[in-house]
Amino acid sequence: MGSHPANEPILNFAPGSAERAELQAELKRQMGEVVEIPCIIAGEEIFTGNTMTQVIPHNHGHIIANVHLAGPAEIADACNSAVAAQAAWLDLGLEARAAIFEHCADLLAGEWRARVNAATMLNQSKNAFQAEIDAACELIDFWRFNAFYARNFHADLQPLVSPQGVENSTEIRPLEGFVLAITPFNFSSVAANLTSAPVLVGCTSVWKPSRNSVHSNYALMRLMMAAGLPPGVINFLPCSGQELTDVALANPNFAGVHFTGSTAVFQGLWQRIGQALPNLRSYPRIVGETGGKDFVVAHPDCDRQGLLVALLRGSFEYQGQKCSAASRAYVPQSVWAAIKEPLCEEIGKIKIGDAGDFSNFMNAVIDQRAFDKISGYIERARGRDCCEIIVGGGCDDSVGWFIEPTIIETTDPKSESMVEEIFGPVLTVFVYPDDEFEEILQLCDESSPYALTGSIFSSSEENIQTAFEALRYTAGNFYINDKPTGAVVAQQPFGGARASGTNDKAGSPLNLLRWISPRSVKRTLDIPQEWTYPFLAED
Numbered sequence: 434m435g436s437h438p439a440n441e442p443i444l445n446f447a448p449g450s451a452e453r454a455e456l457q458a459e460l461k462r463q464m465g466e467v468v469e470i471p472c473i474i475a476g477e478e479i480f481t482g483n484t485m486t487q488v489i490p491h492n493h494g495h496i497i498a499n500v501h502l503a504g505p506a507e508i509a510d511a512c513n514s515a516v517a518a519q520a521a522w523l524d525l526g527l528e529a530r531a532a533i534f535e536h537c538a539d540l541l542a543g544e545w546r547a548r549v550n551a552a553t554m555l556n557q558s559k560n561a562f563q564a565e566i567d568a569a570c571e572l573i574d575f576w577r578f579n580a581f582y583a584r585n586f587h588a589d590l591q592p593l594v595s596p597q598g599v600e601n602s603t604e605i606r607p608l609e610g611f612v613l614a615i616t617p618f619n620f621s622s623v624a625a626n627l628t629s630a631p632v633l634v635g636c637t638s639v640w641k642p643s644r645n646s647v648h649s650n651y652a653l654m655r656l657m658m659a660a661g662l663p664p665g666v667i668n669f670l671p672c673s674g675q676e677l678t679d680v681a682l683a684n685p686n687f688a689g690v691h692f693t694g695s696t697a698v699f700q701g702l703w704q705r706i707g708q709a710l711p712n713l714r715s716y717p718r719i720v721g722e723t724g725g726k727d728f729v730v731a732h733p734d735c736d737r738q739g740l741l742v743a744l745l746r747g748s749f750e751y752q753g754q755k756c757s758a759a760s761r762a763y764v765p766q767s768v769w770a771a772i773k774e775p776l777c778e779e780i781g782k783i784k785i786g787d788a789g790d791f792s793n794f795m796n797a798v799i800d801q802r803a804f805d806k807i808s809g810y811i812e813r814a815r816g817r818d819c820c821e822i823i824v825g826g827g828c829d830d831s832v833g834w835f836i837e838p839t840i841i842e843t844t845d846p847k848s849e850s851m852v853e854e855i856f857g858p859v860l861t862v863f864v865y866p867d868d869e870f871e872e873i874l875q876l877c878d879e880s881s882p883y884a885l886t887g888s889i890f891s892s893s894e895e896n897i898q899t900a901f902e903a904l905r906y907t908a909g910n911f912y913i914n915d916k917p918t919g920a921v922v923a924q925q926p927f928g929g930a931r932a933s934g935t936n937d938k939a940g941s942p943l944n945l946l947r948w949i950s951p952r953s954v955k956r957t958l959d960i961p962q963e964w965t966y967p968f969l970a971e972d
């Protein structure tokens with residue numbers, strides 16, 4: 434195995450830095466334009482005239498793009514163009530395909546960085562740092578490491594044995610047909626990776642971006658085209674998910690889906706694929722990363738200041754809209770007595786507002802539906818005897834969809850906000866007696882259907898091991914003395930099991946392997962000329 438790439442360094446955008454000035458100028462430029470976003474099918478721009486807008490969540494009166502939506506005819510064309518493009522894409526070979534995505538990474542690390550970061554800040558309401566770790570660094574890492582992994586497993590998958598007279602080999606074929614990439618709003622990197630990972634190994638794709646991130650995702654589509662992606666290999670198709678699946682699953686060449694989003698949508702999709710099976714040429718690959726109810730469990734012997742920081746950052750960065758965000762915490766009485774006030778005090782210092790104002794730690798939630806859903810959880814908690822809102826709770830959607838960082842303290846560990854995914858800046862804390870650590874681990878394991886991320890805080894190895902074993906299936910990404918967010922490609926491959934997904938670990942070879950369907954080849958050099966076997970001979 435050759436030497437592997439390094440993780441992309443994170444720019445810090447400190448006052449006076451060149452990157453800060455460049456990003457601010459780009460934000461201003463993008464604020465001053467309204468982009469017409471077409472569908473892109475077989476490399477052609479299609480302006481359908483059936484449009485919806487993209488607004489800035491922290492300033493929702495401001496339109497940044499008009500999106501031309503695909504209807505059934507364009508969806509059918511996109512699927513067919515992906516199928517038509519596959520043979521030439523495969524002929525190009527792994528090395529040339531990998532080079533295109535490495536070029537994508539170089540463009541994103543250089544001249545495209547500010548454009549993509551600014552689009553993500555405006556379209557998804559991320560601060561500069563949150564955009565940088567997502568849209569720039571994580572995606573650069575996905576592209577570089579995936580190319581590295583693909584080269585290596587192509588060699589590793591060759592047969593170990595070729596006896597005398599035989600040559601064995603494995604052809605690493607991609608899936609036959611097109612892959613649907615159905616992508617979430619919250620990470621630009623995830624959207625582009627869901628689309629490009631199957632394509633790197635020879636599949637072709639139809640990409641349906643989330644209705645809330647078309648502007649930033651379009652910039653990434655343009656970047657891939659600028660890097661030399663041939664027409665038809667990825668077809669960019671803003672449209673309704675329902676219409677997409679109606680048309681795509683009726684096409685016998687549907688070969689798989691690479692999904693990230695909510696559990697309910699993924700489960701519905703899986704059921705519809707099951708119904709479509711009799712009409713399909715292949716059994717499709719179904720890869721999906723879905724919701725979470727990510728936990729922090731503290732032991733009485735934990736580092737209290739470390740816990741405070743992890744709860745604040747883990748719960749409230751990007752407004753809690755990370756699938757990995759901490760949203761339930763189990764804190765022993767002695768620790769809670771020490772950190773409750775300072776935690777609320779620190780949360781009181783958080784500034785919320787426009788992503789273009791770099792002093793804001795938090796920005797807006799993604800849209801009115803999210804605002805209503807999250808504020809509904811807060812209002813219901815307010816009305817419950819078992820719950821107390823100890824900090825935050827304020828919501829204001831007059832200019833942007835702003836929700837204060839909120840902590841609900843509850844005496845009921847199964848109360849609604851302790852077990853359901855809220856996907857907003859709301860942390861619920863259950864305070865437990867100091868001597869019930871093992872019971873609390875069991876409660877944590879059993880309380881929620883999800884199993885995405887989680888953290889244990891303790892300073893003793895024995896307690897950490899107890900939690901490690903008790904929570905084996907409670908999280909696909911497990912953190913010791915850290916917040917449960919911020920997985921890095923090639924360091925903590927990401928994914929969860931149970932209701933959180935198929936755990937195919939984006940940013941690792943495990944994910945890429947789902948998009949291949951190898952052909953085993955035996956070449957016989959000494960061709961048998963006699964059909965009988967020795968045992969048939971008479972004594």
Ligand code: NAD
Pocket residue numbers: 615616617618619620623641642643644673674675677678693694695696698699701702722723724725755756757854856885927928929933934
């Ligand atoms: P979502 O489920 O609303 O949408 C995801 C995608 O599915 C979008 O492109 C959407 O348009 C599409 N979709 C919606 N209905 C559909 C249908 N009937 N048929 C086909 N496609 C349909 O999710 P979201 O709000 O964009 O993202 C937030 C969710 O994603 C959260 O639940 C979060 O936990 C999850 N998420 C998980 C991970 C992970 O790695 N586990 C990462 C990011 C986000």
